[in-house]
Amino acid sequence: MSELQNTLSFGNRLKRTWNSDLCWRFRHSPVAIISFAVTLLLVLSAVFAPIVAPYNPFDPGSLNLMNGFTPPSTPNAFTGDQFLLGTDDQGRDILSTILYGMRISLFVGFAAVSLGMFIGVTLGLIAGYFGGIIDAIIMRIADIQLTFPSILVALLIFGVAKGFTPVEYRDEVALWVLIIAIGLSDWVQFARVVRGATLVEKNKEYVQAARLIGRSSGSIIFGHILRNVMSPVLVIATISLALAIIAEATLSFLGVGVPPTQPSLGTLIRIGQGFLFSGEWWILLFPAVTLLSLALAVNLMGDWLRDALNPKLK
């Protein structure tokens, strides 16, 4: 191994990655660079919200009800405090609630997509590789679920879970139920695409070569095929992330998502909706703009990735 490692030093690898087609396209696409930068900025500021945010909106000690409804960048009439993006009815700093809210939104989004991806990719590989009755069962379930839009599936799972949980625990488990509901509503996309790609891959001769050596089905599926079906998975995962963030916002907006004690972007918009018509536009506008920027940046990246990874469009 040592000889090989020497010829491929870290710097060399980095250089090769930098010059690879994907990287080259990335470097030459302003849209890709901007959307990547925006996503990175938003994710980082959400992750480091406790450091970045000017206030902790969930610390009752730092709240002053007198600061309620302070417009953006204007000193409060009573306290003289100034907030960049203004405050809500309870005097919470909007910027801080957005940063903390985005944490919840992103956490739910990433966790739900990971769950959906894990289930979908595994089932898709199995259905595509083994075919026959296993395939028929998995894909029939997928078809039936596809009949129901994800938001409805998520609502149903949410409703059923609510029925099962005693009232006093509902808030505690709500976040996890939300993740499971969105994740389970979204595996079908992955399964269908992975199954399709697996059907193509399994007939390629490299799979036959591996079978000829005597490799087991498991090692062929996960050692050989999986790495060849990852490009479409990556594209779907990106687009699903945007959809999951929107789904979370939607469910929270409908009042069935995360509890009000941990407001996500959707919850903030729901709260803001009540004040929009009475003139306090900032309570709605800034969370909405953040949500839009996040979803748009992720969607743009997904769109770009799909084109960049599509060999037909070269």
Add this chain to the structure above:
Amino acid sequence: MFSFLIRRVLQAGLVLLIVGFVAFSMFNFVGDPIDNMLGTERTQADIDRLRTQLGLDQPFVVQYWKFLANAVEGNLGVSYRQGRPVAEIIAERAPATLELATVSALFAVGVGVLLGIYTAIRRDGLVSHIIMSVSLIGVSLPTFLIGILLIYLFSVELDWLPSFGRGEVTDLGGWTTGFLTTSGLKALILPGITLGLFQMTLIMRLVRSEMLEVLRQDYIRFARARGLSEKAINFRHALKNTLVPVITVTGLQLGSIIAFAIITETVFQWPGVGLLFINAVQFVDIPVMAAYLMLISVMFVAINLIVDILYVAIDPRLRS
């Protein structure tokens, strides 16, 4: 072809049976129906009576069968929350949702297909690029936010259109319609656009990518090599081939319009089944949830059958 359709009908039946099973399981396992229907002051005799009355003492399969038979007859149980038969509540609410869904579907398909074709044919044009960029914003903007923005702009600021409700409706023998009054029609515009916008962008992007895919095919190159005009190539050769995959997905999208109506109805306080459902979820009103689920699945199955028939009509390969 006949066997293809028979198979599809059988599959549709299977889907309905499974959905029925899910709905039935919700009834049986989520919470205790007895708990839900009787108050805290109850005697064991009350419980036993209700148990027999609801057939809960019978074997599982028998209960399932009875549930299905009841559902077919239109007996969908009694709402825990309102105490009225679910079928009655749904019949009252359905026209509002169906009218809204129809308007949105026409908007989504009509505009979506046209823009999709346009952006595919003029793939490098400036207008196409603008449409594509705007459409990405459309996909990134949650439906409820679109609704709120439209209300703010057209109802609050401009005061042109109503911000909630159906306006004035006419009762046509149990079917209430908003199509016949000016205020009813005006009330449909904002929710119709809100509901249709997301589907429209999806359909547009789908039509575009399918058409670009078709335009790369050998038979298009060959048609070009035969000297056929761009018009004949785009509209006679490419469009028809584009429609084959588009129809399936569009069918699914149209079905999901009814489900997405949940959000739009919440934003616009539209008195349809979606609003009914969301309230049911909040209050764990299982009979209403189950009935809604079955209603949606019946519609889906119907739409899918129509899609299959269209498929056969378009693609000669399925006919032989």
Add this chain to the structure above:
Amino acid sequence: MTLLDIQNLTVEYPSRHGVFKAVSGASLTVEPGEIHGLVGESGAGKSTIGAAIMGLLERPGHIAGGTIAFKSDLISGLDAVAMQDLRGKKISMIFQDPLTSLNPLLTVGEQLMETISLHLGLSQNAAQQRATALLERVGIPDPALRLRQYPHQYSGGMRQRVVIALALCSEPDVIIADEPTTALDVAVQAQILDLIKDLARERQVGVILVTHDMGVIADTTDRVTVMYRGEVVESGTTAQVMGAPNHAYTKSLIAAVPRPQVKLKRFSQISYGGRETRFAIEDIARNWTRVETQADTPLLSVRNLEKRFPIAKSIFPGHSTYLTAVDDVSFDIMPGEVFGVVGESGSGKSTVARLISGLYPLDKGTVEFAGQIVSDPRDKAAVMQFRRDIQMIFQDPYSSLNPRMRVLDIIAEPIRHHKILSGSALTKRVHELLEQVGLGAAAAAKFPHEFSGGQRQRISIARALATQPRFLICDEPTSALDVSIQAQILNILKDLQDHLGLTMLFISHDLPVVRQMCDRVAVMQKGRLLELQDTETLFAAPQTDYTKELLTLMPHLEGLSDEGLDI
């Protein structure tokens, strides 16, 4: 009058790696009634010339220099509208794959009549009559009925006839045929080429026939232009270029073509452009552990093989219909022998290879290897040993190597799986193998896409040799390769047999290749084994009518130069 006159044509494709010249400074002319062959290996730029004439270059490709004139009118650089007027009307084109060239949703009649009305302005009735006449001319029986059918109701050969009819709609002066028979079986191929020949004579159409197949060139064309990496290297009458080539590249190309009439010791490798790569067979042989075998007992014997595939599945048991892909096939292969199996597509030859190797489960029959039954999956020990002793070289070098694995891991996989070596000894072994097949140890760190088709096939060979097998299955090992690369790979296979005494099962549709490679040959048709003979006997005195027909359809290549052949 010259129909087409191309002078100094240069076509460029700008890309991030710089400007790629697909064609540089190519000149050629086409006269009425003449079939002009355009021959070369992949990447020679021959198809690009066809697309440039039609004005159908794929973006961002463009004509960067030179002229194309049609009947002395300049047509290079015409705008889209003017080109559209010319396309189909004066110059037509036929594509390679008849399965994808026709619109699946329109009837054949609709497609024909649309083109006829467009170019000739005929009424509906007159157009229909002309469409019927055209179908009849290209040899489609019952044309009136066939007009109302859709493309999927036609066979592959019939579709290619429809494509030709479409190209003839407006009496064009020039037809550009881009590999028109590559996707077809030999028998159909011969018919289509005859049709093109007849049309050229009968209507005085000028034809540019783009192909990689020297057999097609020698049997069909009047003049030929040889291309290499975008440049014309030689041009002249077919008899002159094929019989007495001047340019070194043409010589090497012709010498690499497998001959049907005579068995060569080795393929000659007059290399051109420094492409010859070493294959260190002596090094391999030195480290090879041979297993002693008795020369008079078969190494592999298969008995009564049968395999059925479901065509139409029915939900009712017993109602499914099956295709019997392999039907009662038995034969023995002796140690050190190269055993050929030939047949057209669908004959079941590849299925036999997959049944023997255990890639498909058997429906009936047995496979015995070195005296041990290996077709019973329950006998794990026997199967495991068999997996070590057999290896396979596949047809498509682009799909037989996992694109996301490094060459090191690809070659190491069989060694790891059979736990022969591990750690640094394993890496060392892989590097040795790569040196021996002529790629060098540095290749281990690369991915398959960094190699050409011939180099990939060498990686496949290295992988196959990794477990020191006794039996090698070659399934059309060279049919996806250019003819000069094919010669190299076939020589390597010959070396393996000579120096290591490897026993081989060699599957091919290409009779000349089979004659060069095999000791005995089995002919298969529709799943059955028709004839089994010593190779020389089979070619000299075929027994069955089917074999006789296959042999007549073989390209004859009589005018080809013998220079450099190792007879």
